[in-house]
Amino acid sequence: MSTYFPWQDAIATASQSHRQSALDHQAQLTKPAGSLGQLEQLAVTLASLQQTNTPAADRVSIAVFAADHGVCAEGISLFPQEVTGQMIANFVTGGAAISVMARELNAQLEVINLGTATPPPLTDGVIDEQIAPGTANLAEQAAMCDAQLQQALLAGDKAARRAADKGSQLFIAGEMGIGNTTSASALACALLGAAPAALAGPGTGLDSNGVQRKVTVIERALARHGDDPAPLTCLASLGGFEIAAIAGAFIGCAVRGVPVLVDGFIVSVAALAAVRLRPELTDWLLYAHRSQEPGHRLVLDALNAEPLLDLGMRLGEGSGAAVAVPLLRSACALHNHMATFADAGVSNSGND
Ligand SMILES: O=C(O)c1ccc[n+]([C@@H]2O[C@H](COP(=O)([O-])O)[C@@H](O)[C@H]2O)c1
Ligand SMILES: Cc1cc2nc[nH]c2cc1C
DSSP states (O other): OOOOOTTOOOOOOOOHHHHHHHHHHHHHBSSOTTTTTHHHHHHHHHHHHHTSSSOOOOSEEEEEEEOOOGGGGGOOOSSOTHHHHHHHHHHHHTOSHHHHHHHHHTOEEEEEEOOOSSOOSOOTTEEEOOOSSSOOOTTTSOSSOHHHHHHHHHHHHHHHHHHHHTTOSEEEEEEEOTTHHHHHHHHHHHHHTOOHHHHOOOTTTOOHHHHHHHHHHHHHHHHHHOSOOOHHHHHHHHOOHHHHHHHHHHHHHHHHTOOEEEOSHHHHHHHHHHHHHOGGGGGGEEEOBOOSSTHHHHHHHHTTOOOSBOOOOOOOTTHHHHHHHHHHHHHHHHHHHSOBHHHHTOOOGGGO
16 A cells, blocks of 8 residues: 555654663652552653653643544444434533543643534534545445545644644543444454454444344455455544544554553554554553453553453443543552652651
8 A cells, every 4th residue: 555654753662761760769669569560661661752751641632633434334333323413513502521620630622523414403513524424334345545545644643643742641532433443453464463353342332232243244344355464454444434544543642752541442453553554663552451342462462461450331422531530640649759768767668
């Protein structure tokens, strides 16, 4: 495939010296070594990515990418397609889960429309990156052409640039798209060489007959696609506009040195495609939660990812990542504000 990448710039590298300083600092804090578990690693990782001795997750950018999917014609979702447009309006008017969470976190929230089958009832405050009124039906033809893929990747890159320009310390991508678990499952199958039955799940709530129908649809899509695992080919053939945009956004964040907190199943599949495209991206991805969508486990394993939370969530929108932000903030506050053994006059002999 000849898709042109406008951002073939080098991905930023984590600072080994800040990593070492952060590890040394952790060893001085008034606690048995390792007793803050993953919070210690989080603080160290953020220090090395942010190239600082005082890591932070105060300035958070959340970008929700929304788009429709032609594969909905196959009856693979419990919900009608017009919900995508309706939820876009709900995101900007403040009633969606991610809107509430963004307010709680004092995070920047932007909503990006990459193309819906039914226009959103309200477009004020929505970033317009519409490519087409949804992808084509991926069971029958490529979901998008090369030019559309490029537009989607670029829309994601622009969101990453806006986050970097605002000085964001953490980027979260959310997604909204009725039918997108079918697209994400098909894409993961192609990237991993996995069987549809291993990846397909209920999405918004299909029963077992519905999941079986979804498996058959993905099998048709993969038979048409063939076994080409090249990430750009897979994205165009089986992806969604929002999934490709998220892949572009993650690469754009890593190029600009903004750490990413990865949300659920669909976002993780976008991350997998992006990592296959640019393996150096791996360092920049932190994983928030394991979604209830059964395929997420396989995708996380392929990414070698150990997510922080497992709360049985399966909403999307970036909600699983948003609930993990307070953990990152706690990790940073502890790293930055705990007393050292020397400062507090506490004996450190147990840590020798
Ligand atoms: O993030 C997840 O893990 C997740 C798991 C299942 C469903 N979703 C959300 O549900 C929608 C897609 O579900 P479906 O059944 O229409 O394919 C889409 O808008 C996603 O945000 C999200
Ligand atoms: C109501 C609704 C909200 C969502 N948010 C993300 N995916 C969604 C799917 C539905 C159906």
